[in-house]
Amino acid sequence: MSYIANKDRYEKMIYRRLGTSGLKLPVLSFGLWQNFGKDNDYETCKNMILTAFDYGITHFDLANNYGPPPGHAEIVFGQILKDALMPYRDEIIISTKAGYGMWQGPYQDGGSRKYLMSSLDQSLSRMGIPYVDIFYHHRRDPDTDLKETMIALYDIVRSGKALYVGLSNYNSEDLKKAHQILDSLHVPYVITQPSYSMFNRWIEKDALLETQNQLGGGVICYSALQQGLLTNKYIHGIPEDSRAKNPNSWWFTEKHITPEVIEKLKKLDVIAKKRNQSIAQMALAWTLRNPYMTSTLISTSKPAQLEENLRTLDNLEFSDEELLAIEEVIK
Numbered sequence: 001m002s003y004i005a006n007k008d009r010y011e012k013m014i015y016r017r018l019g020t021s022g023l024k025l026p027v028l029s030f031g032l033w034q035n036f037g038k039d040n041d042y043e044t045c046k047n048m049i050l051t052a053f054d055y056g057i058t059h060f061d062l063a064n065n066y067g068p069p070p071g072h073a074e075i076v077f078g079q080i081l082k083d084a085l086m087p088y089r090d091e092i093i094i095s096t097k098a099g100y101g102m103w104q105g106p107y108q109d110g111g112s113r114k115y116l117m118s119s120l121d122q123s124l125s126r127m128g129i130p131y132v133d134i135f136y137h138h139r140r141d142p143d144t145d146l147k148e149t150m151i152a153l154y155d156i157v158r159s160g161k162a163l164y165v166g167l168s169n170y171n172s173e174d175l176k177k178a179h180q181i182l183d184s185l186h187v188p189y190v191i192t193q194p195s196y197s198m199f200n201r202w203i204e205k206d207a208l209l210e211t212q213n214q215l216g217g218g219v220i221c222y223s224a225l226q227q228g229l230l231t232n233k234y235i236h237g238i239p240e241d242s243r244a245k246n247p248n249s250w251w252f253t254e255k256h257i258t259p260e261v262i263e264k265l266k267k268l269d270v271i272a273k274k275r276n277q278s279i280a281q282m283a284l285a286w287t288l289r290n291p292y293m294t295s296t297l298i299s300t301s302k303p304a305q306l307e308e309n310l311r312t313l314d315n316l317e318f319s320d321e322e323l324l325a326i327e328e329v330i331k
Contacts, residue, residue, distance in 0.1 A: 003084035006054035012313060013056025016294045018218030021190040023133075023164065025093065027288055027316070028309065029059035029220060031297040033066050036073035040301070046080050048306050053085065053092070055310050061193075061220075061297055062127075063097035063138055064119045070102055071126055078127035089129075096123045097168055099138025111141030111149035120161055134191060135162035139169045146174075150181040157187055166191040172211040179215045189217060191294070196221035198230060198268075198283055198330045199261075209292040218294035221287055225298075229256060230283040235265050267329045271322060281312040286326065289318055 015024040030052045036045050049060065066073035074096065085092065098119035101109040109115065120135060135156055137149055153165045165187055167178055175192060182189040192212050194203050200223065203209060212219050225231060234257050265279060272282040287296045300306040318326075 003050060005050075005088055009054050009056045011056070013058075014313065014316070016218070016291070018190045018294050019213065020216040021164070021188065021218070023093070023190055025059050025218070025220065025295040026057050027295050028057060028284070028312065029061055029093075029295045029297050030057050031061045031222060031299040032073040032077060033063075033222075033299050034068070035299055035301040036066065036076045037068040038072050040076075042076065042079070044303070045076050046083065047303055048300060049077070049080050050084060051303060051306055053088070058091055059093040059095070059295065061095045061222075062123075063100075063136075064102050064123050065100045065138075071122070074123055074126035078129070082128060093133045094127070094129070095134035095136060095166065096120070096127075096132050097136035097138040097166075098123070099136075099141070099168070111137055111139075111144035111146075111152075113148055113152040113155075116149070116152045117156065120156060124161060131161050131163065133162070134164045134166050136166040136168045136191075136193060137170075140167075140171075140174050146177055147181055150178055150185065150187070153182065153189075154185040154187045164188045164190045166193060168193040169195075172206045172208050175208070175211055175215065179217075189215075191218050191220060193220050193222060193297075195223045196287055196293075196296075197224050197226045198286060198326070199226045201330075209290055213292045219292060220295040220297060221293060222297045224284050224287045224296045225280055226283075227256075229261065230265075230268075231280040232265075232269060232278055235262060235269060264329050268326070271325050271329070275315055275322065277312070277315055278308060280308060281315075282326075284309060284312045285316045285318070288316055289323070 014027045016027055017024050060077065062074055062077060064071060098116050099109065099111065102119060107114050124130065137153065141149065156162050157165060167175060170178065170192060179189060194208055196203050209219055238257060268279050272279050275282055284296055287293055298309045300309060
């Protein structure tokens, strides 16, 4: 039976505009970083994407190196588009990125014109589509002149292979430099994507939200749950099926779950319960407390996790007392 989207999918989702652009994103977007690899079950992946869309999540975020192995997330998403979502393509924002290693040789990462254009062509081929809505440079490349990278983004938009461009993992200083070039070229730069969570607050010191707002763009953050740490999962130990126990999870391991962290999680759980939320729901809502944060990415491996994250929408507001209590825990 062919997929028919939920007719009420836009009723509960909240959308925020990306700066001064005409583009809006749902406050919860779906990222395909680590849960759409070769070892993941296709039907589960498909179910999560369709469930997300049925709840009004219209933005799906990828990158050339998402998998594992690199590129596999785009292959899976392309298959889901073909199997179910292609009739709804004009209702969907698809983003992908290039910046990290993808193939052998000297042209396989960074910010060169050759790499960016080759990578996007490969991404489009994997997904089976002629264009993406947003194409990001994934990281600032200190070895490539910024002008070369920005001119490549300009030509990518002119070629019709991307409607908008974004910059990921750029700090405020580099955003200003890049924006100056892009603005002079009349490139529709609309978004930046930094890491941000209760346990990772570098963008506050960098004033990135304020900088991006001044530049006329929006912000979407990733790792809002600190790789799954900001959940109720680790309060009473480390489950055997958790990411921290996964031998392939080198970026998040048991060593990150210290007694100090567990104590913070217990205190956050008390605050969250008073809000009728889980730690994860409160942590997602917390990243959205500033109106300059357009959206936050969720990335789940199980449909039940997705359903829990979506219930964040039931309570996005914080009292001053709640924010002070959270600050006392995470400062």
